[in-house]
Each structure stands twice: as structure tokens, then as C-alpha cells.
Amino acid sequence: xxxxxxxxxxxxxxxxxxxxxxxxxxxxxRVEEDPEGYWREIAGRLDWIKPFTVVKDVSYxxxxxRIRWFADGVLxxxxxxxxxxxxxxxxxxxxxxxxxxxxxSRKITYxxxxxxxxxxxxxxxSHGVRKGDRVxxxxxxxxxxxxxxxxxxRIGAVHSVVFGGFSPDSIxxxxxxxxxxxxxxxxxxxxxxxxxxxxQNVDLALTQCPDVRTVLVxxxxxxxxxxxxxxxxxxxxxxxxxxxxxxxxPMGAEDxxxxxxxSGSTGxxxxxxxxxxxxxxxxxxxxEAVFDYRPGEIFWCTADVGWVTGHSYIVYGxxxxxxTSLIFExxxxxxxxxxxxEVIDKHQVEIFYTAPTALRAxxxxxxxxxxxxxxxxxxLLGTVxxxxxxxxxxxxxxxxxxGRCPIVDTWWQTETGAALxxxxxxxxxxxxxxxxxxxxxxxxxLVDADGKVLEGATDGNLCITxxxxxxxxxxxxxxxxxxxxxxxxxPGKYFTGDGCRRDxxxxxxITGRVDDVINVSGHRLGTAEIESALVAHHTVAEAAVVxxxxxxxxxxxxxxxxxxxxxxxxxxLRAALIKWVRQEIGPFAAPDVIxxxxxxxxxxxxxxxxxxxxxxxxxxxxNLGDTTTLADPSVVEDLVKNRxxx
Ligand code: WT7
Numbered sequence: 347x348x349x350x351x352x353x354x355x356x357x358x359x360x361x362x363x364x365x366x367x368x369x370x371x372x373x374x375x376r377v378e379e380d381p382e383g384y385w386r387e388i389a390g391r392l393d394w395i396k397p398f399t400v401v402k403d404v405s406y407x408x409x410x411x412r413i414r415w416f417a418d419g420v421l422x423x424x425x426x427x428x429x430x431x432x433x434x435x436x437x438x439x440x441x442x443x444x445x446x447x448x449x450x451s452r453k454i455t456y457x458x459x460x461x462x463x464x465x466x467x468x469x470x471x472s473h474g475v476r477k478g479d480r481v482x483x484x485x486x487x488x489x490x491x492x493x494x495x496x497x498x499x500r501i502g503a504v505h506s507v508v509f510g511g512f513s514p515d516s517i518x519x520x521x522x523x524x525x526x527x528x529x530x531x532x533x534x535x536x537x538x539x540x541x542x543x544x545x546q547n548v549d550l551a552l553t554q555c556p557d558v559r560t561v562l563v564x565x566x567x568x569x570x571x572x573x574x575x576x577x578x579x580x581x582x583x584x585x586x587x588x589x590x591x592x593x594x595x596p597m598g599a600e601d602x603x604x605x606x607x608x609s610g611s612t613g614x615x616x617x618x619x620x621x622x623x624x625x626x627x628x629x630x631x632x633x634e635a636v637f638d639y640r641p642g643e644i645f646w647c648t649a650d651v652g653w654v655t656g657h658s659y660i661v662y663g664x665x666x667x668x669x670t671s672l673i674f675e676x677x678x679x680x681x682x683x684x685x686x687x688e689v690i691d692k693h694q695v696e697i698f699y700t701a702p703t704a705l706r707a708x709x710x711x712x713x714x715x716x717x718x719x720x721x722x723x724x725x726l727l728g729t730v731x732x733x734x735x736x737x738x739x740x741x742x743x744x745x746x747x748x749g750r751c752p753i754v755d756t757w758w759q760t761e762t763g764a765a766l767x768x769x770x771x772x773x774x775x776x777x778x779x780x781x782x783x784x785x786x787x788x789x790x791x792l793v794d795a796d797g798k799v800l801e802g803a804t805d806g807n808l809c810i811t812x813x814x815x816x817x818x819x820x821x822x823x824x825x826x827x828x829x830x831x832x833x834x835x836x837p838g839k840y841f842t843g844d845g846c847r848r849d850x851x852x853x854x855x856i857t858g859r860v861d862d863v864i865n866v867s868g869h870r871l872g873t874a875e876i877e878s879a880l881v882a883h884h885t886v887a888e889a890a891v892v893x894x895x896x897x898x899x900x901x902x903x904x905x906x907x908x909x910x911x912x913x914x915x916x917x918x919l920r921a922a923l924i925k926w927v928r929q930e931i932g933p934f935a936a937p938d939v940i941x942x943x944x945x946x947x948x949x950x951x952x953x954x955x956x957x958x959x960x961x962x963x964x965x966x967x968x969n970l971g972d973t974t975t976l977a978d979p980s981v982v983e984d985l986v987k988n989r990x991x992x
Pocket of ligand 1: 608653654655729730731732733734755756757758759760761781842843844856858859865868869870
């Protein structure tokens with residue numbers, strides 16, 4: 347293999363970064379020699395109402411399993427994100443909002459964000475929301491999404507943000523799972539010039555959710571929407587009735603902060619639960635360390651707050667650090683493919699954080715849409731969500747960053763709360779395509795299928811052998827599922843579900859999921875979820891879904907469908923099934939390819955052999971591996987012969 351290009355730390359960065367190479371070495375040494383002291387200092391960046399005395403209390407063993415950080419401390423996340431900045435910088439900008447329409451934007455100071463959050467908190471209280479209650483948030487990318495999250499945190503309610511691209515069924519499943527009785531939504535959303543019927547989706551979802559008693563409807567487009575008397579309330583009317591003063595609720599460090607649903611290898615999404623002290627510590631620390639953030643800088647993370655990236659790097663991390671965080675309602679190619687770069691110029695963005703899939707799509711448009719903008723304000727670039735191919739990395743570095751901005755490729759998961767593997771721009775030489783090395787205190791291990799620990803340069807399954815503050819604490823309502831999903835494949839270790847290569851320099855290269863999860867445009871999807879959506883259609887007898895390499899999306903969705911005897915394959919049916927999945931889950935889950943499969947390859951015990959399906963989808967049919975356990979080898983011949991031209 348040819349040696350990958352290495353980009354050393356630019357001299358200016360080595361000089362001025364918060365953490366330089368010596369600082370990084372010192373942190374690695376410190377966390378080994380005095381872990382308690384190290385973590386205590388990191389958590390000391392927050393304002394504690396009552397300081398913690400116990401730092402860490404963790405066991406990954408089933409008998410005495412527990413994950414607790416700073417457990418006897420008391421704090422409030424919203425006060426950390428808002429109130430404590432007021433004395434010195436009430437008039438600094440907390441959020442810059444850039445609307446879908448380039449003519450729409452506004453700036454919100456910390457004082458205004460504080461008042462808006464308090465009002466939202468008081469509205470929730472006036473509708474009976476109490477500490478520990480779950481509140482579902484289904485909003486577009488407007489400042490109210492952040493206020494809603496912070497308002498829940500303020501009164502100790504647990505928010506569950508559902509991404510605005512999810513269907514009514516998906517909303518209903520999430521509302522029911524966490525038994526939330528209050529929903530905050532908007533009349534409509536606006537993305538890329540298109541309307542998203544948010545309230546209508548909620549109405550459809552609520553036909554399945556008898557316990558929801560209050561829906562607060564934020565005005566975004568002003569469209570007239572159905573309002574059910576006694577249940578639905580116009581948020582601006584409710585807001586006018588309450589004061590802008592709401593004292594923050596003192597919360598235990600281990601009290602839940604939020605639930606965020608994510609796909610796993612089984613059908614039902616998991617409610618990943620994060621708690622207050624550890625999560626906020628890790629979001630804030632990594633935001634400062636990885637992005638080398640300094641007060642006053644403009645930080646833009648292009649994710650949606652419906653995903654964990656938006657939680658940690660639009661709202662909690664930046665605000666805990668008193669940053670200016672940009673909230674973007676639109677999409678990268680509306681009105682033109684220069685939009686990202688125009689927004690950077692318009693608001694003088696210094697740090698820009700996006701997903702490889704967006705870069706690959708924009709790269710296809712050539713350099714001109716980028717080059718016609720200035721981008722002089724940029725000093726650091728970041729990526730997240732999926733492996734970045736070196737070609738896209740190099741384009742990002744050369745064209746967008748004009749060779750002067752380091753790129754931080756941050757590896758993490760909904761479960762990890764915030765980044766775990768990432769370069770520190772003042773300390774780490776970069777290799778395009780590698781998230782580089784674990785942050786101090788993060789203990790990675792590569793193991794083989796049997797759990798044997800692999801040393802040195804090798805390929806393996808990525809595990810983490812010890813806890814970090816931002817680790818998820820449980821699957822909401824199913825602690826057993828939490829332990830079995832993450833801690834039993836390799837007992838005593840957290841298993842990430844990712845495959846990974848470590849090179850001779852100790853750099854980590856994530857190779858993708860090794861379980862039945864696929865990553866489509868940075869959206870995580872369980873193949874089982876798409877399969878159950880397909881078989882819910884009356885024409886489908888059986889379905890198997892796998893990922894295949896896709897130029898833009900990273901992975902595309904390839905579905906093998908066996909029809910019932912009554913149904914006949916046709917292009918119309920194919921289109922109908924794609925539409926069906928869009929409706930059942932959401933547009934981003936629509937299959938790219940459907941291949942009619944008279945039968946699926948199974949073992950004699952009836953297990954679908956996904957390895958073979960992946961090979962066929964990847965068009966790697968000369969190398970199907972061991973097929974001797976197949977119940978009916980002719981099934982595979984048919985699949986290969988009728989492979990859809992993906
Ligand atoms: C999965 C987690 C991290 C927040 C957004 C996604 C993949 C994430 C990287 C990266 C290679 C990455 C992994 C991981 N992933 N970041 N920098 N390089 N792969 O969160 O939806 O929980 O998905 O995304 O496969 O397990 P998520």
C-alpha cells in the first residue's frame with residue numbers, strides 16, 4: 347500500500363493553539379498518572395451548584411454494571427449554557443440564524459436566548475411539565491429548536507428531539523416509547539424552498555398516541571394548520587402569557603438530560619439516554635479542544651439538531667463555551683451550490699463542520715461555485731458522520747480551505763455523546779481519511795471476532811475499554827438491551843459496532859459498520875428497520891436490505907424483495923415500494939435499488955446469508971466466499987444473473 351500523504355501541523359497553529367504537541371503529550375501523561383485529577387479538571391469548566399466529590403464510578407461487568415460520573419454533583423445544563431455568560435457577555439451573539447431563504451437571517455444575543463428559553467420553560471411548566479417528564483421536539487432548524495431543548499433542560503424535563511425528516515409512524519413510535527405527553531412542533535418547515543408539513547405529520551402520528559395531551563405549535567411559515575381544541579396551542583400566544591424569568595432546576599449530574607433515538611441492528615430504534623454532568627462536560631471540552639475554540643469566534647456545524655451532532659455541536663458544546671453558533675435552516679444546494687460558502691462569507695464563519703456526503707455532492711459541481719466566494723474568514727474545517735474518502739478530504743483542504751485550514755475528522759457516535767477520536771489541530775499531523783488518534787483518556791482497543799486483543803498495525807473491531815464522561819448511560823426503558831447491545835459481544839468492553847484499521851503510526855482508520863447498520867449520507871439506518879417497512883407492504887413476502895458503495899451517499903440502500911405469489915414484479919411496483927418506505931420511515935430511508943428475488947440465500951437453519959447479499963450488491967460476485975452452507979445454491983445463481991445495475 348502506498349504511504350498516505352501526511353499534513354504536519356502548520357507552524358502558526360503549533361504556536362497559537364490551545365493545545366500544542368507538548369500540551370497533548372502532557373494530557374496523555376496526566377490522564378495515565380492522575381486520572382481523577384485530570385477528569386476533575388475537565389469537569390471544572392462547568393458551573394456546579396454543588397461541586398462533585400466522586401469523579402468516576404464505573405464497571406462494565408454485568409454483575410455490578412454501572413456508569414456514573416461526577417455523581418454527587420448538582421448543576422443545570424441550561425444555566426451553564428446561558429445564565430453564566432450573562433454577567434460578562436449578555437450582548438454577545440449566541441445564535442446566528444440563517445434561514446432557508448438567503449434574505450432571512452437574524453442574530454440572537456445570550457440575553458435574548460436566555461429570555462426566550464425561560465419563556466419556553468414557563469410555557470412548558472404552565473402545561474404541567476415537571477422534572478423527569480419527557481418532551482418530544484419535532485421542529486425545523488429555527489432558534490426555537492435550541493430554546494426548546496434548553497427550556498427542557500432548565501426545568502429538568504428530558505427532551506427527545508425527532509428529526510424533521512421522520513414520518514408520522516416514526517414520530518409515533520418515538521413518542522410512545524418514551525411516553526411523552528407533550529410535543530413541541532411548528533406549523534411547517536422550509537427546506538430548499540420546499541414545505542415540510544410538520545404539524546400535519548404530528549396530527550397523523552397522534553392518532554396512535556392517545557396519551558399526548560399538549561401540542562405547542564411554533565409559527566414558522568404562518569400557514570393555517572389544524573388545531574385541536576384543548577390539545578393544540580399556538581406557541582406565540584402561550585409565550586405572551588408567561589414571564590421571562592424561570593429559575594433553573596438543580597439537577598443531579600446523573601439525572602437524564604435527553605433521549606435521542608438511533609438505529610441499531612434490530613428493528614426498533616433505541617432511545618439513547620444521556621445524563622447531565624458527564625454529557626455536558628464532554629460536549630463542552632471536545633468543542634473547545636478539537637475545534638480550538640476561542641470566545642468570539644463564529645462556529646458553524648451544518649448538522650440538524652435532530653441528530654446528536656446538532657445536540658452536541660450546535661447547542662450544548664458551543665453554548666457551554668459561550669460561543670456564537672450558527673443555525674442553518676436550509677440545504678447545501680439551495681438556491682445555488684455556492685450556498686455554504688456564501689453563508690461563510692456573509693457571517694464570517696471561522697470554524698466550519700460538515701459531513702463527507704455534502705462535500706462529495708458539492709465536489710461534483712466543480713471548483714467554480716466555491717472559488718467565486720472569499721472564505722477568508724475560515725481557519726478550521728471539520729467532518730463527521732462517516733469515513734471521508736481521501737479524494738474528498740483533499741478537495742476540502744485544497745479548494746475550500748485553500749490549503750491553510752487544518753481538517754479535524756471527528757469519529758464518534760450518538761452513544762458517545764461527543765467526539766472520541768479526532769486530531770487536535772495544534773498537535774496532530776493529519777492523514778486524509780483518518781480520524782487520527784483518540785483524545786486523552788479514551789482507551790481504544792482492536793479485537794478479532796473471538797475477542798482476542800490485536801496489537802500494532804492491524805485491522806479489527808473497535809472497542810473502548812474504559813468509560814469517558816459523555817458515554818450514554820442506558821437505553822431508555824430497557825437497561826438490559828443496553829448491556830446486551832454494547833457490553834456482551836466482548837465482555838467487559840464497550841463495542842462500537844465499527845470496523846477499524848490501526849496503522850504503524852497508531853492512527854485509526856474507521857472502515858465502517860460491521861453490524862447490520864448502514865450509513866447513508868451520514869444518516870444511520872438499521873437494515874432491519876427498512877426490511878420491516880418493506881414487509882409491511884401487502885405485496886412483499888420477504889425482504890433483505892444491505893448497503894453498497896455509493897459515490898455521494900457513502901452507502902446506498904440495496905433491497906432484495908421477494909413478492910407474494912399474487913404480486914407481479916413491475917417498474918410501477920418498484921416505485922410504489924420506494925414511496926412506501928419513504929412514508930413509513932422518512933425520505934432518507936428510501937431504497938436506491940430494489941432487486942426482485944424469487945428466493946433469498948439462507949443457511950439450512952433458515953438464517954439469511956447477508957454476506958452473500960452484500961457481495962452481489964457490491965458486484966463482487968467472483969468472490970462469494972464459502973457457500974457450502976447454503977440450503978439452495980440455485981438462489982444465488984439467480985441473484986447474480988438478475989443483479990440490478992446499481
Ligand atoms: C456511526 C455513528 C458522530 C455523530 C454523527 C453520526 C460513523 C461517525 C465518523 C468518522 C468514520 C464515522 C461510524 C459510527 N462515523 N463519524 N469521522 N469517520 N465513521 O452518529 O448516527 O450515531 O453514527 O457513524 O460508523 O459508528 P451516529
